[in-house]
Amino acid sequence: MSATKVAARAHEPFVRIIKKDTISRGRAYMIRALALLASLVAGALLLLALGHNPLPVYRDMVIGAFGSAFVTKETVRIAIPLLIAGLGVALAFKMRFWNIGAEGQILMGAVCATYFALYQYQTLPQALLLIVMALAAMAGGAIWGLIPALFKARWNTNETLFTLMFNYIALECVRFLQYGPWIDPKQRGFPKIAMFEPAARLPKVFDVHIGWIVAVVLVALVYLYLTKSKQGYEITVVGESIPTARYAGMSVSRVFLRTMVISGALCGLTGYLVVAGANYTLSESTAGGVGFTAITVAWLSNLNPIVMVIVAVFIAMLQRGSNTIQTTFKIPLAAADVLTGLILFFMLGCEFFLNYALVIRDGKEKPNE
Amino acid sequence: MSEVGVVQTIMDFFNAAVLAATPLLLATLGEILTEKSGNLNLGVEGMMYMGAMAGISASWLYEAAMGAAANGLVSVLLAVAGGILAGALGGLIYSVLTVTLRANQNVTGLTLTIFGAGIGNFFGELLGMRAGGYASITDVTKSMFNNIEMPLLSKIPVLGKMLFSHDFVVYMAVIVAVLMTWFLNKTRVGLNLRAVGESPATADAAGINVARYKYLATCVGGGLCGLGGMYISMVRFSGTWVHGCVDGRGWIAVALVIFAAWSPARAMIGALLFGGLSVLRYYMPIKDVATQFYDMVPYIATVVVLVITSIRQGKERAQPKACGINYFREER
């Protein structure tokens, strides 16, 4: 090293950031695993500060989610809607359409399915009824997703806020039905919608409602759709650059509308599975934040449907486990949200170390090369 | 209804609208400042939750520690400081992730909402558990939020009660709006901040420390959101922790930024309008219209605003150009 080089080094800023060329897969996974670990440590520190020993808390969380056949089924039941809504959200996100209206689309799907469950259960045989409910739910979710897409396609209206406002509007609609027209007279004024008749309830396979099979099939279908189909290719191109998509002769608005119909339909289907498979009724807590958590699921899995299975089960474990630690340790249920937020923060932050390298003054790159 | 009754109803409606508008205004101002630096922080809702929880916790813990000797002024100052600091912490997390670590702004904002709501409800409930049921502050602190009557001005008939008889946070919010207008349009630092949001490369080449401006604007903006949250828990819900108390107001604030076209002055009008819409059902009940439809109105109005602003887009009254895009100087 020449003398001038040394002289320049001495005055150089302490840390500089440079862009990395490529990173091996193994190293990338290691960085992500470290980030996950770091987020759990951060959560542990929070628990410590509150006077809990974090290890038994974490252990109880896992036991609470997988400790017995019963809770495992519960966890799977939580994971199903997260997974399917996550698939729906991922389709929209892939095209850089920030659909955060999954919550509302789930509710609208649930509303449409509930109509048939409450008022048409006698007119149709069970199989047909369940299929009609599913189709109605998908239509409901699709319409709720299509409206913001129409405005986005025509006037480039901000879809983030549009879809979000539609969540609240959907929620008020459900409240209206729950407190008004669809109130169960048997409840004597208590605002509640009647439980579904057995004919409108989904059958079980291995003691969990059939939705898990639907979810597994959909994961494969969405994966193939995104990677192998022409429409999936169009979604990718539109997401990368709208001018390029137009230049290639794609109708950007059609891709927007079509994808949001599918995205909304998947969310609507989620609503159907929740009302017909798990709750057997519709209420204002039917969506219960699934639409928002689905965004986390989609993003944490890098919009990859296969990875989404693992992430959905993991998040479901956090949620189921939080129930347990609430009773055993008196830790508020919101702990699941805090932990989910922390994990996402760390995952978002670690992307930096996949794309950039830090150069510190002595000229050596940090180990995360 | 008599004429006096009508005037009274209008006055009551206006004052209720102001009460509902104040947290919206503070959060909108915070988000305007943030977006002026090119950070599209969608975590307003989360920062408001953090502020709401920290504000009430600060007061409650102080009261619990001091017992009967608690001083209302100190308690309120702690609540204000707690709200601002918690919101600023949210802004800091956001800045570290997006400015330093260059994470996607949209997703980081959404995560901040999930995290902030989680933190708010988590500690809010923890506070409730410690209080043995639900956490609520005493009148010593609450009385500090009583209306301050402006001397002379508040004596003006009708207008006096409407404009010059509010609690101190309302005046604070208006002062912040006025100051921010001046800051953005007349001062060098404001000019630099706007340049950072419009074109960070230009600002950088002009010798402006882009990262510092982004950090500061986002943290101060977050502080304002947190202060708005504090107002919700301390005034709107009279010092009692209510689960899910922010209830989408943060998102309406994000929409109000668009409605106000990034102008603090117009934000005042927007916030008052939306505040009014959210309390409309108590003052203008229409027979046979369910309350749920009234509750829907602000959200529908937001959608309408979004659509209208997107249809007529101008060059100047637009979102700062670099909003949502992270800046890296050596990008090539």
Next chain:
Amino acid sequence: MTPLAASEVAVQLTNITKTFGKVCANQNVSLNVKKGEILALLGENGSGKTTLMNMLSGIYFPDSGQISVDGREVVIRSPKDAFDLGIGMIHQHFKLVDVMTATENIVLGLRGGMNINRAARAKEIKEISARYGFVLDPDKKVYNMSVSEKQTVEIIKVLYRGANTLILDEPTAVLTPQETDKLFEILRNMKNDGKAIIIITHKLNEVLQISDRVTILRKGACVGTVQTREASVKSLTEGMVGRSVNLEIAREKLNQTPDRLRISGLTCKNAEGVKALDGVSFTVRGGEILGVAGIAGSGQKELCEAIAGLYPIESGSILYIHGDKTEELVGLKPAQIVQKGVHTAFVPEDRLGMGLVASLDMVDNVMLKSYRNTKGFLVDRKAPKALADTLIERLEIVTPGTSTPVRRLSGGNVQKVLLGREISSDPAVLVAAYPVRGLDINSSYTVYDLLNEQKKKGVAVLFIGEDLDVLLELCDRLVVLCAGRVSGVVDAAVTGKEQVGLLMTHAGGQAEIDAGAKNANGKGVET
């Protein structure tokens, strides 16, 4: 204005090295500039000129080497450090805030009273303008300014900060010959005022016209510094390219040139309602290269997009003629226009902006327009993969493989992928917009060869270019655009640069142009 300052060294760079990832942008480069001197920094695109100057202006930080200003060794970590040392850079892509006025842009980032006090600032700016001969309205918003006005703002911004050393990055790229002359006059005024000026360029005639000394860079390394008066076009080229090159572009005149695309009365309005194209009429013939000349933003982009069906057309027609059939393209969808054989290769400023998808690999990029030609719901990647392999071989594209995202390819290779894809679809009309933008000389000539090859096959090539010299050498005819109107169609073989320059600035003044044309060569103007 002290003559004795002329010999003092203002800025000295010694052994500067800078790498980006594995690419070495500058290697042990040394140069200096004296007060009251204009130094030309000459080199091909990609030779590291801008990177080197960015280190002087604080945008980049060198990996090693040292910088001295006025004989003192200094460290420049940020643009602010550079300003404090009296160094100011005028970037090629202007760094201005569109929604702000000239004054606001000029005072940006400066210390001073809390209030801006716009009136006082405007007065100071007027003083500087008067001193060097600028014309500028301090209250004009940047988005209302012409390119040369924006450049004026940039230069005043630097002077306002008290810069003694000015760096101009390709300042003439966006100017007409006439505006260039005016700029050079101002530069001479500043030189006489004792300022040190570095002008980055790859245009040899400008180097000879304006500079006192020339420092030549090649592939990131310094080749040497010569006195301008001892240099010639030939010696400078050899220094720049490393060997003697034939700069002539072959132009073969073909006999068969049937009309292929007849554009008449084409009018388009932009988003602000201003006419971006106004009654544009001309004909593109098969077997010729028709060049489009004009200052940046005269409607070139809109013209390309209108032909490709991407820009809303107010009125006019675009007739596509093949054999004895004539078809109207206006009103067709982009995909339908491509189907007809009208292909457009855009190379936008950021290269990847429109023609390619940066994060996708070559296979996915070459099928961008053809993916829907196969039957069925699924995409077929076999044919595109084969095409990608062929392109890599035929055009010598340097890439680790067909599955590497095109973002990781160098600029020249990206452009080869883009042009290769368009050519491989056997076009009848090929619109090439800025295909050599940012390429080094060798790559540029590969592209010219590709275009000539197409021309010989009978393709109608519309070439939108920036460099007038290239346009005049490569093209058979030139359409000159000025403010959205055709100000002339000339025969490139017999037209001078000055004449085209005049056409670039005189919209609609048909009589004047005819006169100008007669003066220059008396023929070749067809309108």
